[in-house]
Amino acid sequence: MQIQISRVQLITILVWVVLGTGIVTIPAAIAQFTIHDAWMIPLFFLFGGGGVALVAHLFMKTFPHQSLAQAAENSLGHIFGSGLVIWILIWLYLAVTTIARELSAFATTVILPHTPEYVISAFNLFVVAYLVYLGLEVIARVNEFITPLVLISVPILFILSVRNFEFEQFLPMFADGMSPIARAAVVQLLDYSLEMLIVLQIIPTLESPQTIGKDILIASAIITGILSLIVTLTVGIVGPSTSYLNYPVLEIVRSIRIGKFIERLDTLYVMGVVSTLILKVAMFHYCLCDTWKDLFHLSSIRLLAWSGGLVVWTGSLFLFGNMADVYHFIMDTAPIYFLLTMVGIPLLLIATQKLFKK
Amino acid sequence: MSEMSILFALVLWFAQRRQLRAAPIRERVIWYAMVGLAISFAFVISWHLAPNLQPLAWIDRLFDPLTHKLYQIL
Amino acid sequence: MKAKKLIGRKLSNIKTCRSQRTHRKLPHPTSGDATERTLPAQIAKVQEWIEQEWHPCTDLQFRTLRVNQHELLLVWIQGLVAKEYIQSGILQPLLSGDLTLETLRDVADHLQTVTIDPIHTLDDCNVALEDGKVVISLDGQSRGLAVDVSKIPGRSLEKAENEPTLHGPQEAFVENAATNISLLRKRIRSPRLKIETYILGSYSKTSVSILYIEGITKPALLTEMRERLLRIHTDMVHDLNDLQEYIADEAFTLFPLTEETERPERVAANLLQGRAGIIADGSPFCLMVPATFVNFLTSPDDYYMQYSLVLPLRVLRHVMYWISILLPAMYVALLTYNQDLLPTPLLISVTAQHAGIPFPTVVEALLMLAAFEALREAGTRLPRAVGQSVSIVGTLIIGDAAVRAGLVSPGIIIAVASTGVASFTLPALGLVSSSRNIQFLFVIVAGLLGLYGILLLGMLLVGHLVSLRSFGVPYMSPIAPMIWSDMKDVVIRSPWWAMKRRPRQFEPQNPVRSDRMPPGPKQQKRI
Numbered sequence: 001m002q003i004q005i006s007r008v009q010l011i012t013i014l015v016w017v018v019l020g021t022g023i024v025t026i027p028a029a030i031a032q033f034t035i036h037d038a039w040m041i042p043l044f045f046l047f048g049g050g051g052v053a054l055v056a057h058l059f060m061k062t063f064p065h066q067s068l069a070q071a072a073e074n075s076l077g078h079i080f081g082s083g084l085v086i087w088i089l090i091w092l093y094l095a096v097t098t099i100a101r102e103l104s105a106f107a108t109t110v111i112l113p114h115t116p117e118y119v120i121s122a123f124n125l126f127v128v129a130y131l132v133y134l135g136l137e138v139i140a141r142v143n144e145f146i147t148p149l150v151l152i153s154v155p156i157l158f159i160l161s162v163r164n165f166e167f168e169q170f171l172p173m174f175a176d177g178m179s180p181i182a183r184a185a186v187v188q189l190l191d192y193s194l195e196m197l198i199v200l201q202i203i204p205t206l207e208s209p210q211t212i213g214k215d216i217l218i219a220s221a222i223i224t225g226i227l228s229l230i231v232t233l234t235v236g237i238v239g240p241s242t243s244y245l246n247y248p249v250l251e252i253v254r255s256i257r258i259g260k261f262i263e264r265l266d267t268l269y270v271m272g273v274v275s276t277l278i279l280k281v282a283m284f285h286y287c288l289c290d291t292w293k294d295l296f297h298l299s300s301i302r303l304l305a306w307s308g309g310l311v312v313w314t315g316s317l318f319l320f321g322n323m324a325d326v327y328h329f330i331m332d333t334a335p336i337y338f339l340l341t342m343v344g345i346p347l348l349l350i351a352t353q354k355l356f357k358k
Numbered sequence: 359m360s361e362m363s364i365l366f367a368l369v370l371w372f373a374q375r376r377q378l379r380a381a382p383i384r385e386r387v388i389w390y391a392m393v394g395l396a397i398s399f400a401f402v403i404s405w406h407l408a409p410n411l412q413p414l415a416w417i418d419r420l421f422d423p424l425t426h427k428l429y430q431i432l
Numbered sequence: 433m434k435a436k437k438l439i440g441r442k443l444s445n446i447k448t449c450r451s452q453r454t455h456r457k458l459p460h461p462t463s464g465d466a467t468e469r470t471l472p473a474q475i476a477k478v479q480e481w482i483e484q485e486w487h488p489c490t491d492l493q494f495r496t497l498r499v500n501q502h503e504l505l506l507v508w509i510q511g512l513v514a515k516e517y518i519q520s521g522i523l524q525p526l527l528s529g530d531l532t533l534e535t536l537r538d539v540a541d542h543l544q545t546v547t548i549d550p551i552h553t554l555d556d557c558n559v560a561l562e563d564g565k566v567v568i569s570l571d572g573q574s575r576g577l578a579v580d581v582s583k584i585p586g587r588s589l590e591k592a593e594n595e596p597t598l599h600g601p602q603e604a605f606v607e608n609a610a611t612n613i614s615l616l617r618k619r620i621r622s623p624r625l626k627i628e629t630y631i632l633g634s635y636s637k638t639s640v641s642i643l644y645i646e647g648i649t650k651p652a653l654l655t656e657m658r659e660r661l662l663r664i665h666t667d668m669v670h671d672l673n674d675l676q677e678y679i680a681d682e683a684f685t686l687f688p689l690t691e692e693t694e695r696p697e698r699v700a701a702n703l704l705q706g707r708a709g710i711i712a713d714g715s716p717f718c719l720m721v722p723a724t725f726v727n728f729l730t731s732p733d734d735y736y737m738q739y740s741l742v743l744p745l746r747v748l749r750h751v752m753y754w755i756s757i758l759l760p761a762m763y764v765a766l767l768t769y770n771q772d773l774l775p776t777p778l779l780i781s782v783t784a785q786h787a788g789i790p791f792p793t794v795v796e797a798l799l800m801l802a803a804f805e806a807l808r809e810a811g812t813r814l815p816r817a818v819g820q821s822v823s824i825v826g827t828l829i830i831g832d833a834a835v836r837a838g839l840v841s842p843g844i845i846i847a848v849a850s851t852g853v854a855s856f857t858l859p860a861l862g863l864v865s866s867s868r869n870i871q872f873l874f875v876i877v878a879g880l881l882g883l884y885g886i887l888l889l890g891m892l893l894v895g896h897l898v899s900l901r902s903f904g905v906p907y908m909s910p911i912a913p914m915i916w917s918d919m920k921d922v923v924i925r926s927p928w929w930a931m932k933r934r935p936r937q938f939e940p941q942n943p944v945r946s947d948r949m950p951p952g953p954k955q956q957k958r959i
Contacts, residue, residue, distance in 0.1 A: 008914055094417070111884045112769075118359045118403075122366070123881070127891045134899040141898035141912035142891070182432040264772045271887050278891055298385050303377060306370050307392035314363060314399035318408050325414075333417060336424040 003205040007215055009140035010206060012147045013283055014199065014219035018192050019226060020280025021102050024273060026188055026227060027234040027249055029331065031242035033184035036170055038235045038242070042227035044185040048193025049220020055346050057213030059200055062350045064209065068200040069294035075349045084345060085295045091341045092291060093315065095195070096284040098326055098334075100125060100316040103277040105323050110250065110270050121313055124278060129309030131282040132289060133302055136205055139282050146279065150272050157269055158233055160256045165236040188227070190335035193220070197342040201287045246323070285312060363400035367393045469554045473574040475505040481554060482507055482561075492561075499526055502533040503571040507557075512564030514583035521545040521581055522566060536573050543579060551576035562637055584608065589615075592694050594861065599736035604694040609639055609713040615696040616643065620703065624648075630661055638669040643699070643709040643718070650939045653708055653903055657721065661710075672715040679710075679721075681901050686869055688862030689902045691723035698732050706940030722905035722938060725897065726922050728860035729753060734925050742925040749857055750923065756855040756867045760797045761874035761886050763847040767793045769882025785841040794879025796840050800848045801872060803830075808852070909937040 005013075030041045063071040068088060073081035104121035112120060131139050174181075196216055203209050234248045237255060242248040253269040256262065289301040289308050298304070320326045370393065371378070378386055402408050472478050479494060486492045495506040506522065521544045526533075533539050540548050551557050551567060552575055560567050564582025589611070592604035605612045613627060622645075629641040642657055660679040669675060672692065680689045690710075693699060699709050699718045710719040720727075729749045734742045767786065771779055789796060807826035814822055827849065834840045851871065858864050870893070877885035900907035910918035918935045920926035934940040 006913060094414075107884060112881065115881075116359075118362070120884075122362065123885075123888055127888050127895075130892055131895045134895055138895055138899045141906070141908065142894050144912040144914050145894055145898060145908065179432060183429050186428065186432065263775065267770055267773050267883055271883060274884070274887055275891060278888075292388070296384055296388060298388070299382070303374060303381060303385055303389050304392070306374065307389045307396070310363070310366060310370065310396035311392050311399070313366075314359075314396045314403065317359070317403050318399040319413050321409055328418075329414065332425050333414075333421045334425075335428065337417065337421040340421075 003135065003137050004207045005136065005140050005202065005205050006207050007211060009144055010199065010212075010215050011219045011222070012143040013140060013279075014196050014216060015147070015222050015226075016143055016276045016279045017195055017198065017283055018219075018223050020273075020276045021099055022188070022192050022223070022227060023230060023249060023276070024102065024106060024247060025327075025330065026192065027231050027242055028245065028247070029187045030184045030231060031235070031248065032331070034176065034180040035235055035240050035242060036175055037173060037181050038184070039170055039228065039232040041181065041184045041188065042224055042231050045188055045193055045224045045227060046220055048189040049196070049217060049223070051343070052193055052196045053213040053216040053220070055197065055343055056200060056216055058350050059346045060203060060209050060212050062353050063203075065204050067202065067204055067290065067294060068346065068349075069291045070204075071349050071353075072345070073294075075352050082295060084349075085291060088341065088345065089288065089291050089295065091337070092198070092284060092288040093312070094319070094329075095198075096281060096288055096312050097316040097319050098329060099277070099281050099284060100128075100312055101320045101323075101326050103274065103281060104316065105326070106247065106270075106277070107274055110247065111267070111274075118313075118317055121316060124281070125309045125313040127278055128282045128285050128312075129306050131278075132286045132309070133305040136202060136286055136290075139279065139286055142282075143279055146275055150276060153268065154272055157253050157256065157265060158229065160258065160262070160265075161233065161237060161252045164252070164255050165233065166239070167236065169236050169239050170232075186335050187331060190339050191330055194338045194342045196220075197346070198284065198287045200346060201290055281312075285309065288312075360397070360400045360404040363397050367397055471551060471554060471557065471569065471574050471576050473572055475503055475569045475571045478557075478569045478576070479505055479507075482557065482567075485554070485558065486561075497523075497526060499531055499533050504533070504539070505567075505569040505571075507561060507567040507569075508581075509561050509564065512562075512584055513566060513581050517545070517581035517583070518566060522568070522579060533570065536568075536570055536575055536577055539568060539570055540577060543577075545579050545581060547580035549578040549580075551578050559631075559637070586611075595693060595695050595698075595732055595859070597731070597733045597736060600732060601695075601697050603696065605696060605711070605716045605718060607714050607716050609641060609711050612696070612711050612716075612718065613641070613643075616700055616703075619697055619700040620645070625703070628658070632661065632664050632666070632675075633669040634667045636668040636670070639713045640669065640675065641711050643703060643711065645703050645706075648704065648706050648934070648940050648942050649708050650706065650941060653722070653938075656903055657708060657710070669712060670714075672710065672712050672717050672719050675710065675712060676719060681903065685896070685900060686866040687725070687897070687900060687907070688728065688860070688866070689723055689900065689907070691720040691727050691860070692717045692862065693720060694718075695732055701735070704934070704945075706934050706938035722902040723907075724902065724905060724910075724937065725908050726911070728863040729858065730921075731859040739925050739927045743923070746923050746925065749859070752854040752857040753863070753867065756851055756858065756864075757870050758874060758886065758890075759851045759854065760801055760844075760847050760871055761878035762883075763844065764794050764797050764875055765878040765882040765886055767843075768879060769884075773883075782841075782843050785843050788838050789841050790839070792879070793844070794875060796844050797847070797875050797879075798872065800840055800844050801851075801875065804848050804852055805868060905937055910935070 026042070027038070030038045034041070059068075059071070063074070066074065069085045072084040072088070075081065076084060100121065103124050104117050107120045107124065108115065108117045131142060196219065199206075199212065199216070203212065206212065230249060234252055235242055237252045238245065238248050241251070245251060250266050250269065253266045254264065256265050285305070285308065286301070289304040292298070292304055292308070293301050320329070374389075378389060381389075402411065472481065475496070482492070482494075489509075491510040493508050493510050497504040497506065504526070506518075508518070525542045525544050526539070531538070531542060533542075536550075549560070549565075551560060551569075556578070557567050557576065560578035563578075563580075564584050565578040565580050568577040568579060570576075586608045587606055589603050589606060591602045595604075603615065605615065616625065624646045625643070626646050627641050627643055629639050631637050632640050640661060642654065642661070644654060657679070661675075664675070664678045666674075666678075676688075676690050676692075677683075682689060691702075693702075694717050696718075699720065702720045703709060707720050707722060710721065711717075729746070731745075731749075734746065737745075766774055767782060771783075774782065786793065791799065803826075807823055807830075810826070811820065811823040831845050831849075835842050835845060855864050855867055858867070874886055874889055877889045879885075881888070898906070898908045898912050906913055909915055910922060915936050917933065918937050920931060921935070932945055933943050934945060936943065
């Protein structure tokens, strides 16, 4: 049966591909550079989204109905193409292990601190592997199913927390000039927005690939709106502490207290975040398996989903000794690595196709 | 963790043994390679060898200086 | 081609516009190649063969008549025919007057019955007898006649007991397929209502019919239904529930993938949506396919009430479904792992109730759920009057005694009883049964991992639900995949005048209900 991912499904996938981890780590990452001007950083996401949309649109025009791995092989030939696909595979593996580690660390720290992290991680990846085993259509539908639930519950949590908001946290504006703002924008521009380019691998399954650029722009607008709300609220409520808290958004939910019966709602927030994080890992794991399938010309990803899940489980704990390693990877390695891989490779393929295959 | 990874590998093999038997040799080789890799990672973690191996050092060496350069420019 | 091979032959001479009665070529259980053997010309041989074939069957009846030198053999099965019709429709016309019966045509011309079918083979003869017909063989003719004077025992129309409604029609299907079809014909008076009948089960020879509206139902759905039915090779089809398992898309699921209803008007409405129905002789239900999850949270009453009143009821049912699955597990998680979610006074109260209970909360919950299921099962199996007493005795007396004895806490009694009440709000029994099983799984994971376990199992459940299909239609549509135009009958029930189009999810051939815009409030104001 031909998989068909609708435009709505693609947009929900893109939103959670960024916000799955973005909602947890972006406020803290921004706060490393600036607090007073933090509210304006998410607006830069639109530029990243625009760039990603442009690359995706050009790629789709040049390689209609081809995935990134297929295009690499078709454009550069078997040997060079395969080399490039292996590079993409390594990137995908590192990305999925990073997210899986973020997920397990978050769940262990916040929900079950006495349970070993590898046990939590195993449970998470069981769910992820099951979703990938069922296929992309199922991942897309779970995205569609969960999105309204999260979009209803999370704004309620934020509205309830508004009474602790202090506008003074944002003053004075531009106190340290533009430099901290530009540096704070790097992570979300080069890490998170570029993650959206994994959709290049699923182009053959899209119901309407010709609108991919437009869909990425719509998703970017939604993400920018949500991120702006989260970052503004986090800094407005938590203040300078945002820079040294691991999960500052959690603190704003913890601050909710209405009467004697509505309080300590952080568990509900955690449930929402974990579910979207699982969807993000599932999407990356699917793309990893699909790239693997394209590289080795396999018939399906059904065997890879589970065995690959096992490698991601152990790899997430092997590659990153602790959360400091993860943050180091996100802040210091990923920006240029992601830029060269997810923008460089598609542009290289497009250029090769345009120059030599005409 | 190593015991758990072996247990998972066995359960996985049991659950997918029919699919594996029916699959072409290439898919079987990849499956066994993946499971073997997962178990070896698990043993490396269990024996506390991971910090000495620094598996991401090569990628850090490649991209960290470039990223730092970017931060400096900004 | 394959379907053609499987369908043996059609009894094309049946003069009824109701159905195409299609027989599959099945080996006779005892005689091997009975289908190939033509009827002997001598009635003595016919009698001998039937006697051998049916021996010992004391309900098999023979009668030989001599009319003007012509010998006739009448065969029937006692209990399946109306003797008064044999008397008035066959014996009286044949024995009155001076008749010349040289051919079967002469015999048929004198009979005073409605349906007469020709018989060519011994297998036809067996089928006719099983159907409650009288087989007539004329000496010297290698064919026979099957005269329908059947009077198969069955009950008369009654009220729908499993799907009761306050408003709307009350009659329900019975075990007779012909009666059930006539109940549908009463509601859809159109030749476009088509009925295709197949005989399934080498011994039971159950007639199973596919119902659909030509021009509305997607032809691919019908092809798929035919293929799935014709793949069934078994000796007996007891009921539609057997068929349900044979034709379902997924074997390993707790969720019903076909919808069962006993209400003819519900079937009629569903057929007009582009779905198809399956009825079987002997089953007082109709299976509707494709079935989606939201179909099971829809009550017939929703369509007889004012649309604005349906919204809160639908919301309530959706919430109650998830409560029926999650409430005991949430109780266990909140008390075992996530006490911080409970307001302090409530936490103190619940913990105090639990003091002195010998079991951990998860064991307590599992025991209470098992006890509740036992009571529910006892109440269902026993005669109604006794069953109700058992439920009341069980819930009130045993529950109270268990709390007093310090075996369980009052909190878990409240949680389990509320779960039971929540499940009683669900209109479809299939969904209730699945939620009863799933709640145990959730309680176990809540005991192991708290709310986190509930979340993970919830993700697995949602993944499983969205992966299911019923005859190609995604089970969770129109929620996932989202079909906006079909959301008008999910959580809300739009007014009838707004339901201009049939649900897109079933891909009807003719998606529009009427060419003219149905009258809405605005148009009426203009008048």
